[in-house]
Amino acid sequence: MSDAIEALLEENRRFPPPAAFAASARVSSPALYTEADEDFRGFWQRHALREISWFREPTEVLDDSNPPFYKWFADGELNISYNCLDRHVEAGGGDKVALHWLGEPGEERRITYAELLAEVCRCANALRDLGVRRGDRVAIYMGMVPELPIAMLACARLGAAHSVVFGGFAASALADRIQDAACTVLVTCDGAWRRGQVIPLKEMCDGAVDLCPTIKHVLVVRRTENDVPWTPGRDVWWHETVASAPADCAPERMNAEDVLFLLYTSGTTAKPKGICHTTAGYLLGAMMTHRWVFDIRPDDVYWCAADCGWVTGHTYIVYGPLANHTTGVMYEGTPEYPSWSRHWEIVERYGVTVYYTAPTAIRAFVKAGDQHLEGRNLSSLRLLGTVGEPINPEAWMWYHERIGGGRCPIVDTWWQTETGSIMISPLPGLTTTKPGSATHPMPGVAAAIVDEQGVEVARGGGGYLVLKQPWPSMLRTLWGDDDRFVQTYWNRFGRDVYFTGDGAKTDDDGNFWLLGRVDDVINVAGHRISTTEIESSLVGHAAVAEAAAIGAHDPIKGEQICVFVITKDGVEQGDELRAELLQHVATQIGRFARPGMLLFTSDLPKTRSGKIMRRLLKDVAEGRELGDATTLRDSTVVQTIKDQADRQLGHR
Numbered sequence: 001m002s003d004a005i006e007a008l009l010e011e012n013r014r015f016p017p018p019a020a021f022a023a024s025a026r027v028s029s030p031a032l033y034t035e036a037d038e039d040f041r042g043f044w045q046r047h048a049l050r051e052i053s054w055f056r057e058p059t060e061v062l063d064d065s066n067p068p069f070y071k072w073f074a075d076g077e078l079n080i081s082y083n084c085l086d087r088h089v090e091a092g093g094g095d096k097v098a099l100h101w102l103g104e105p106g107e108e109r110r111i112t113y114a115e116l117l118a119e120v121c122r123c124a125n126a127l128r129d130l131g132v133r134r135g136d137r138v139a140i141y142m143g144m145v146p147e148l149p150i151a152m153l154a155c156a157r158l159g160a161a162h163s164v165v166f167g168g169f170a171a172s173a174l175a176d177r178i179q180d181a182a183c184t185v186l187v188t189c190d191g192a193w194r195r196g197q198v199i200p201l202k203e204m205c206d207g208a209v210d211l212c213p214t215i216k217h218v219l220v221v222r223r224t225e226n227d228v229p230w231t232p233g234r235d236v237w238w239h240e241t242v243a244s245a246p247a248d249c250a251p252e253r254m255n256a257e258d259v260l261f262l263l264y265t266s267g268t269t270a271k272p273k274g275i276c277h278t279t280a281g282y283l284l285g286a287m288m289t290h291r292w293v294f295d296i297r298p299d300d301v302y303w304c305a306a307d308c309g310w311v312t313g314h315t316y317i318v319y320g321p322l323a324n325h326t327t328g329v330m331y332e333g334t335p336e337y338p339s340w341s342r343h344w345e346i347v348e349r350y351g352v353t354v355y356y357t358a359p360t361a362i363r364a365f366v367k368a369g370d371q372h373l374e375g376r377n378l379s380s381l382r383l384l385g386t387v388g389e390p391i392n393p394e395a396w397m398w399y400h401e402r403i404g405g406g407r408c409p410i411v412d413t414w415w416q417t418e419t420g421s422i423m424i425s426p427l428p429g430l431t432t433t434k435p436g437s438a439t440h441p442m443p444g445v446a447a448a449i450v451d452e453q454g455v456e457v458a459r460g461g462g463g464y465l466v467l468k469q470p471w472p473s474m475l476r477t478l479w480g481d482d483d484r485f486v487q488t489y490w491n492r493f494g495r496d497v498y499f500t501g502d503g504a505k506t507d508d509d510g511n512f513w514l515l516g517r518v519d520d521v522i523n524v525a526g527h528r529i530s531t532t533e534i535e536s537s538l539v540g541h542a543a544v545a546e547a548a549a550i551g552a553h554d555p556i557k558g559e560q561i562c563v564f565v566i567t568k569d570g571v572e573q574g575d576e577l578r579a580e581l582l583q584h585v586a587t588q589i590g591r592f593a594r595p596g597m598l599l600f601t602s603d604l605p606k607t608r609s610g611k612i613m614r615r616l617l618k619d620v621a622e623g624r625e626l627g628d629a630t631t632l633r634d635s636t637v638v639q640t641i642k643d644q645a646d647r648q649l650g651h652r
């Protein structure tokens with residue numbers, strides 16, 4: 001890690017905003033930063049009053065009387081679906097395309113703001129008929145079809161919180177999340193297209209719903225037309241209920257601090273955390289950062305190539321862009337199918353101007369080869385973004401040159417499910433970028449780097465990344481678990497200092513360089529998975545006595561999951577069991593969590609207090625010299641593990 005960062009800090013290429021870009025950028029003066037620095041309450045209040053359409057304007061800004069339980073605009077009333085849809089239609093903007101959608105097999109849909117509003121109203125009415133009321137929770141488990149954002153907005157219209165579960169999660173992970181929030185309705189699809197195959201989502205739902213007595217109805221979109229199991233009375237088709245529902249539905253008057261959504265993310269225990277976001281502050285963060293960071297203008301065609309199942313999809317496919325009356329692109333499939341040119345065909349077809357993706361995708365494009373760009377006209381692009389993990393300078397340079405034609409600024413955006421919106425990022429008309437650095441905190445964001453004691457480190461130093469001041473789109477709590485909320489984020493450095501769980505460093509110019517997680521969370525292709533989640537899944541298998549999971553470097557995914565497994569006495573180790581255990585994790589958690597490496601060992605390196613020393617396992621997995629093992633209970637263990645690993649890997 002430290003070698004990598006030293007190499008990064010020697011990075012001295014600098015990319016000032018191109019003059020033509022800066023000349024017409026939405027933010028071209030540093031005044032935004034100074035205004036926010038001088039008075040962050042006044043700054044957010046001005047934007048909230050000017051940019052949000054309120055049913056009742058708030059007189060309060062920030063209530064910080066009981067940290068970390070902050071409230072923003074607490075006496076305001078609004079509806080976020082009204083802000084994303086109705087107000088644009090009322091202002092005459094109903095014919096503008098809200099979404100260009102492309103299915104994996106190639107069919108297209110073009111949905112205007114007026115059409116989207118009508119669909120959202122129909123869906124809201126159908127959900128109401130299924131018993132959904134203000135304050136309820138609705139689970140959404142779908143592929144990337146327009147009905148996914150429609151269902152989210154319909155929940156918001158009714159004042160029910162949505163809990164979107166990424167379609168790559170397995171049935172038991174879906175069940176855990178439904179149970180935690182006691183969801184009453186589940187919205188899904190018959191299946192989802194993935195690389196030409198159908199993933200049977202409805203079938204997987206049935207496995208989950210059997211364990212979830214709170215679910216009264218399952219609303220099913222027909223997408224792939226595969227046969228699905230059906231429970232009459234409980235299950236209803238979207239095309240039978242939503243399609244015939246009335247196309248008007250008054251938006252509920254919600255309080256600014258009413259819950260908008262829950263989104264589960266991995267923590268350091270096996271139980272996922274239900275990150276809880278509320279209405280007005282989240283909307284403000286999503287809308288303003290989307291406009292500032294992506295320099296959004298009325299004629300942009302904006303494509304965030306994430307999945308709605310993650311926070312990036314919530315904030316930068318659905319709420320931010322729609323609140324800004326932006327034309328967006330939504331694609332159903334993965335970047336490699338039917339070929340690695342798919343994304344560039346889409347850019348060309350819709351004339352995409354702003355493109356936002358993950359470093360892991362960029363590294364995969366580099367590996368697939370530049371032949372996939374041949375004959376593609378990418379000249380519509382004017383701005384590029386990345387999110388989810390640190391981007392290595394080589395990938396950044398390739399993105400800049402090959403995709404951006406050397407003319408497009410790149411915004412490397414650092415943020416989290418918890419922060420709700422972008423916290424550290426260049427502003428493309430203003431910031432001089434350096435490949436690999438997310439550069440500076442956004443206006444109104446007080447990011448700092450502190451040492452173990454919470455003391456801020458001097459410029460040029462490294463440590464823990466914290467946020468020292470509340471911000472409107474911050475998480476409000478963990479669903480049903482205020483204690484864990486406080487313990488996880490607000491205990492290490494004080495009740496008013498948010499601990500991000502990331503390490504970071506600044507350089508002499510004050511640019512931030514993100515160094516990855518400092519807790520037991522692995523970041524695989526931009527997806528967060530906790531080591532304990534994987535370990536407890538493995539230990540749940542009859543053949544396994546003990547297991548340890550770590551993240552090891554991977555050239556494409558950033559990190560891959562590597563597991564060390566001790567089997568029970570008498571169990572035969574070998575390729576068959578290895579395959580079975582890998583599949584076990586995939587079925588328990590989800591296919592994206594399948595470990596890339598599984599090694600059988602006879603022991604694990606533990607300290608005297610019994611804590612697994614993951615650092616040493618990382619050395620083994622990455623084929624490095626073993627680090628200091630003197631604090632181990634038995635220092636010979638790790639050499640034994642290394643010998644066993646070398647035998648199984650057979651290449652060192």
Ligand code: WTA
Nearest residue numbers: 387388389390412413414415416417514517
């Ligand atoms: C990591 C995704 C470096 C980080 C929006 C963070 C990043 C975690 C970046 C949150 C970036 C996200 N550079 N690291 N630009 N963006 N991360 O909750 O470790 O899925 O804590 O939110 O991703 O992941 P999450």
